[in-house]
Amino acid sequence: MAKREILEFPDERLRNVAAPIDTFDAELQTLIDDMIETMYDARGIGLAATQVDVHRRLIVIDVSEDQSQPLVLVNPEYTPIGEAQEPMQEGCLSIPEYYAEVPRYLKVRLNAQDRNGEAYELEAEGLLAHCIQHENDHLEGKLFVDYLSPLKRDRVMKKMQKRHKLQEA
Template identity: 65%
Template structure:
């Protein structure tokens, strides 16, 4: 396995709309394993293909306390189970050290494929539902800061550009 480079905002590749996964061969299996290793090392609780410059409708996540519930979602689609929304603080491995309250559906039903292409669906709420929505947004080129006001987005962009200049 290998650690992958996580793209950081404002990298324009984060805005690329991902393509559906159709090949579940060895290359995809290696990518999934590498994404888990990268996510855990970061450390994070979710990582989408777009964040590692692989523009496939794919993300991995593990919201368990002891990192013992790894989940893979391929070609995910979700729907809200009711109109209730909840604000939760979100962060993103592609926007390090920035957090903001984002409203999302409290309860969802998600349909996806597992790492071998087998369909599954389940209901989710709380942190798991929030993460599924956040990571699915990445497959559409959407970042959590897109839910913020233009002024706050501009502040984040300036902060990230300053961070990049300091690291060069």
């Protein structure tokens, strides 16, 4: 396993739409393991392949308190269960040190494949439902800052550009 570099906003590669996965080979297994290690190392609860510059429909999530229950979502699709939404504070490994309230559906039905290509379905609510929606947005080239006002989004972009300049110095 190896940690991978996480792309940071405003990197345009985060805007790429991910392609479906149809081959469940050793390369995919390595990517899954690397993503789980990268997510844990960055102290995140979710990571989309797009964030590590692999534009394939793959997400890893672990909302357990002790990070012992990683979920692998290959080719995930979700549908809301009901219309109820609730704002929840979101952060993102691609936008470090910035948080904002984003409304998401309270409950979703997820259809995905596991790391071996086996189809599964689950109903999620609360933090897991929120995380599924956030990470799925990444696969569509969308970031949580896209839900913010243009003024707030511009402020985040300037903060991230300043951060990158300081890192380069």
